[in-house]
Amino acid sequence: xxxxxxxVENNMLNMLLIAAIYLGIFxxxxxxxxxxxxxxxxxxxxxxxxxxxxxxGLLQTMADALKLVSKELTGTVKAxxxxxxxxxxxxxxxxxxxxxxxxxxxxxxxxxxxxxIFFLIAISSIGVIGILLGGWASNNKFALIGAMRSGVQxxxxxxxxxLSLVTMVLLTGTLQLSxxxxxxxxxxxxxxxxxxxIIAFMIYMIAGTAETNRAPFDMVEAExxxxxxxxxxxxxxxxxxxxxxxxxxxxIIAAIAATVFFGGWLEPAWLTPxxxxxxxxxxxxxxxxxxxxxxxxxxxxxxxxxxxxxxxQLLTLEWKYLLxxxxxxxxxxxxxxxxGLTIQI
Amino acid sequence: MDTNIANSxxxxxxxxINMGPQHPATHGVxxxxxxxxxxxxxxxxxxxxxxxxxxxxMCERDSYQQIVHxxxxxxxxxxxxxxxxxxxxxENALQLEVPERVKVIRTIxxxxxxxASHCLWWxxxxxxxxALTTYFYGxxxxxxxxxxxxxxxxxxxxxxxxxxxxxxxDIHPNFVKRTKDFVAHFKTKIPEYDKLLTGNVIFxxxxxxxxxxxxxxxxxxxxxxxxxxxxxxxxxxxxxxxYSALDKVTFNEALKTEGDSLARYEVRIQEMWESLSxxxxxxxxxxxxxxxxxxxxxxxxxxxxxxxxxxxxxxELGVFINSTGTKNPYRLKxxxxxxxxxxxxxxxxxxxxxxxxxxxxxxxxxxIPDIDR
Amino acid sequence: xxxxxxxxxxxxTLLTGMSVTGxxxxxxxxxxxxxxxxxxxxxxxxxxxFRGEVVMPHNEKNEHTCTGCQKCEIACPNGxxxxxxxxxxxxxxxxxxxxxxxxxxxxxxxxxxxLCIEACPTDxxxxxxxxxxxxxxxxxxxxxxxxxxxxxxxxxxx
Numbered sequence: 001x002x003x004x005x006x007x008v009e010n011n012m013l014n015m016l017l018i019a020a021i022y023l024g025i026f027x028x029x030x031x032x033x034x035x036x037x038x039x040x041x042x043x044x045x046x047x048x049x050x051x052x053x054x055x056x057g058l059l060q061t062m063a064d065a066l067k068l069v070s071k072e073l074t075g076t077v078k079a080x081x082x083x084x085x086x087x088x089x090x091x092x093x094x095x096x097x098x099x100x101x102x103x104x105x106x107x108x109x110x111x112x113x114x115x116x117i118f119f120l121i122a123i124s125s126i127g128v129i130g131i132l133l134g135g136w137a138s139n140n141k142f143a144l145i146g147a148m149r150s151g152v153q154x155x156x157x158x159x160x161x162x163l164s165l166v167t168m169v170l171l172t173g174t175l176q177l178s179x180x181x182x183x184x185x186x187x188x189x190x191x192x193x194x195x196x197x198i199i200a201f202m203i204y205m206i207a208g209t210a211e212t213n214r215a216p217f218d219m220v221e222a223e224x225x226x227x228x229x230x231x232x233x234x235x236x237x238x239x240x241x242x243x244x245x246x247x248x249x250x251x252i253i254a255a256i257a258a259t260v261f262f263g264g265w266l267e268p269a270w271l272t273p274x275x276x277x278x279x280x281x282x283x284x285x286x287x288x289x290x291x292x293x294x295x296x297x298x299x300x301x302x303x304x305x306x307x308x309x310x311x312x313q314l315l316t317l318e319w320k321y322l323l324x325x326x327x328x329x330x331x332x333x334x335x336x337x338x339x340g341l342t343i344q345i
Numbered sequence: 346m347d348t349n350i351a352n353s354x355x356x357x358x359x360x361x362i363n364m365g366p367q368h369p370a371t372h373g374v375x376x377x378x379x380x381x382x383x384x385x386x387x388x389x390x391x392x393x394x395x396x397x398x399x400x401x402x403m404c405e406r407d408s409y410q411q412i413v414h415x416x417x418x419x420x421x422x423x424x425x426x427x428x429x430x431x432x433x434x435x436e437n438a439l440q441l442e443v444p445e446r447v448k449v450i451r452t453i454x455x456x457x458x459x460x461a462s463h464c465l466w467w468x469x470x471x472x473x474x475x476a477l478t479t480y481f482y483g484x485x486x487x488x489x490x491x492x493x494x495x496x497x498x499x500x501x502x503x504x505x506x507x508x509x510x511x512x513x514x515d516i517h518p519n520f521v522k523r524t525k526d527f528v529a530h531f532k533t534k535i536p537e538y539d540k541l542l543t544g545n546v547i548f549x550x551x552x553x554x555x556x557x558x559x560x561x562x563x564x565x566x567x568x569x570x571x572x573x574x575x576x577x578x579x580x581x582x583x584x585x586x587x588y589s590a591l592d593k594v595t596f597n598e599a600l601k602t603e604g605d606s607l608a609r610y611e612v613r614i615q616e617m618w619e620s621l622s623x624x625x626x627x628x629x630x631x632x633x634x635x636x637x638x639x640x641x642x643x644x645x646x647x648x649x650x651x652x653x654x655x656x657x658x659x660x661e662l663g664v665f666i667n668s669t670g671t672k673n674p675y676r677l678k679x680x681x682x683x684x685x686x687x688x689x690x691x692x693x694x695x696x697x698x699x700x701x702x703x704x705x706x707x708x709x710x711x712x713i714p715d716i717d718r
Numbered sequence: 719x720x721x722x723x724x725x726x727x728x729x730x731t732l733l734t735g736m737s738v739t740g741x742x743x744x745x746x747x748x749x750x751x752x753x754x755x756x757x758x759x760x761x762x763x764x765x766x767x768f769r770g771e772v773v774m775p776h777n778e779k780n781e782h783t784c785t786g787c788q789k790c791e792i793a794c795p796n797g798x799x800x801x802x803x804x805x806x807x808x809x810x811x812x813x814x815x816x817x818x819x820x821x822x823x824x825x826x827x828x829x830x831x832x833l834c835i836e837a838c839p840t841d842x843x844x845x846x847x848x849x850x851x852x853x854x855x856x857x858x859x860x861x862x863x864x865x866x867x868x869x870x871x872x873x874x875x876x
């Protein structure tokens with residue numbers, strides 16, 4: 001692929017160019033995810049979904065985005081203006097930043113730092129500050145309850161996301177995403193680490209869904225309880241930032257899982273003898289996105305099936321079930337690595 | 346309301362929050378004034394009157410035929426049963442014996458209405474606890490009932506099919522076949538409801554032990570219908586004061602003793618099965634005959650007071666008519682189930698979280714136009 | 719251990735729920751219950767008894783069967799029907815007879831209860847099955863049901 005980048009050797013202009021390309025690609029990808037969610041939701045719910053704007057409704061979210069851009073930005077009179085305006089940017093920037101470290105194929109990676117996983121966990125928890133700010137500064141009680149719930153939720157589930165990834169890092173011995181994928185040439189980590197890896201994957205998906213504030217963990221927005229939660233008072237493009245960030249976050253959570261558990265851009269092992277990847281390396285993007293969207297679909301499936309948890313049950317789930325299991329799981333994984341019981345293909 | 350806030354000796358950590366009249370969980374225009382400490386409900390004050398249309402007053406100027414169509418607009422989800430209540434009151438007052446055929450058709454359509462209402466309630470119940478998909482599954486099945494109604498009565502919601510003395514017109518030739526199709530279809534769908542929502546561990550956790558209502562409280566608050574039966578208070582009007590053709594069928598009164606939200610939920614699911622069984626018993630033997638008996642064009646009730654109660658999908662609906670012998674009632678009072686059931690809300694929601702309030706409110710199955718009238 | 723038992727049971731119920739929605743997802747093409755409303759105008763047919771609006775049918779000679787008895791007007795709970803009538807000499811019998819000038823129907827006020835149609839002794843008014851009743855101007859909802867220049871069908875009596 002053309003975008004072979006090393007951050008140290010390239011100049012400012014180059015970096016700006018790449019940033020612009022990423023921004024362009026992912027705002028379109030975010031819109032596409034919104035469309036996908038609406039279509040998938042419709043198919044779960046005996047409906048057809050958007051089908052009026054463009055062929056199969058493909059341009060529906062474009063039209064929605066245009067509408068949101070042209071809408072008036074309203075706000076509450078007694079809102080804390082500065083924080084109120086800052087919050088949506090916090091959320092969207094933090095989610096876009098995380099995209100920089102993903103290896104889409106061997107050479108299509110903007111920013112290959114040696115603490116990739118750590119960076120992702122750190123960045124993905126900054127977004128919640130935006131939600132807290134937005135809920136606080138709106139000067140609305142529903143928004144405040146939503147923001148406080150979000151704080152509680154993210155602090156708790158951050159642990160599980162981190163620990164389940166740490167479990168996998170025990171296997172790889174590195175935090176750098178490109179090297180994690182390199183390790184998986186001997187078999188995806190979910191195969192290599194078998195039982196503890198599967199447990200870690202399940203915990204990661206549950207905690208990741210909670211991290212993105214999606215149903216069944218959508219305490220933050222809980223429209224039957226709080227109306228719209230933290231973004232009650234936002235309109236137009238500022239609301240769109242929150243909305244887009246939610247979907248990009250979902251993509252990120254799925255992409256981390258695809259990279260760490262399912263071999264990222266690596267093709268399935270039974271396809272390797274065909275040698276497609278050597279002739280045409282860009283096929284890796286297809287595998288990466290394929291795995292990611294399969295996991296995104298799983299998260300959508302959760303959302304359109306399960307009822308929402310109550311806020312105290314949410315914490316019970318984390319502190320009584322996920323966290324102890326996760327700690328046990330780490331010990332189990334350490335034993336397996338120590339005794340050399342991993343499965344290598 | 347404002348003076349209440351000023352005079353109450355609030356602790357500093359409590360705050361007020363206004364839930365409704367524009368709120369997704371209040372199903373219409375109910376306003377709840379909540380006193381909350383963090384997430385915990387301290388007090389719930391329902392504020393009514395946003396959809397008051399003075400139906401009882403309008404009834405005083407209307408003839409008895411005209412009153413029927415107003416009751417469609419009270420509890421619009423069991424409109425047929427509301428119509429039936431008024432018609433039964435008038436028929437009892439006139440000592441008019443309606444044909445057997447009318448009684449059976451009224452009962453079948455009444456039970457279909459109950460299933461339709463419970464379908465919608467089930468969908469909305471799921472939506473209130475966050476499972477949005479249930480709404481569409483509930484509506485899929487309700488739609489079939491609505492088609493049956495539309496073919497026979499001409500309307501889907503505000504049917505106005507009953508008239509004092511019988512039915513406005515005979516059932517459509519397709520009615521029996523369509524109803525049988527529906528019964529067969531719906532028997533496969535209730536287990537699906539159970540799989541999707543009832544058995545779900547999250548749903549169980551949300552509902553079990555939440556919003557507990559004891560039998561004594563249910564009686565003293567005047568609860569009726571599935572709400573009271575969830576607390577073990579056997580009060581089915583269909584059993585104890587059976588009307589129309591309900592004395593000819595055998596059915597069990599759905600009864601649970603736990604008194605929590607889950608019990609009320611399960612009572613309604615059980616009621617759907619019972620309604621199906623009632624329909625099955627009647628649908629094959631609708632007697633031949635007239636669909637109405639002739640009444641005077643202007644109905645004048647004899648002087649006196651008349652009361653009739655029926656079991657709507659929400660509970661006991663009572664119709665009280667005070668007649669002075671003219672063509673209009675002197676006073677007409679509806680004892681609506683929603684109003685009494687709403688009065689429980691503060692009792693069962695206090696001490697729970699906001700999420701619990703929403704869940705227990707959904708199990709009360711409130712229809713706001715029924716409360717305000 | 720009930721702790722692990724709970725987890726196992728919990729996950730099992732979750733998967734059962736997902737299987738229900740998953741089946742619907744896979745069969746969506748056949749299952750979808752949505753009507754593509756403005757596109758299916760040609761095929762969308764209401765049931766015969768559907769209460770769309772009140773109409774007064776006329777025959778090819780521009781004759782209706784309304785005698786102007788006003789029973790529908792009395793039966794209507796909210797005054798949606800107004801009948802303007804006059805006594806004119808009937809050309810056949812030569813006697814003075816009640817005849818309608820205008821049968822006015824306020825669709826905007828009508829609650830579709832059907833009492834007027836039940837009350838009509840000569841079946842002069844019927845339900846139409848149309849369902850697109852919205853208009854841009856409120857005044858368009860007030861309709862005169864008898865066509866201009868129409869007469870009562872000969873031989874129709876109360």
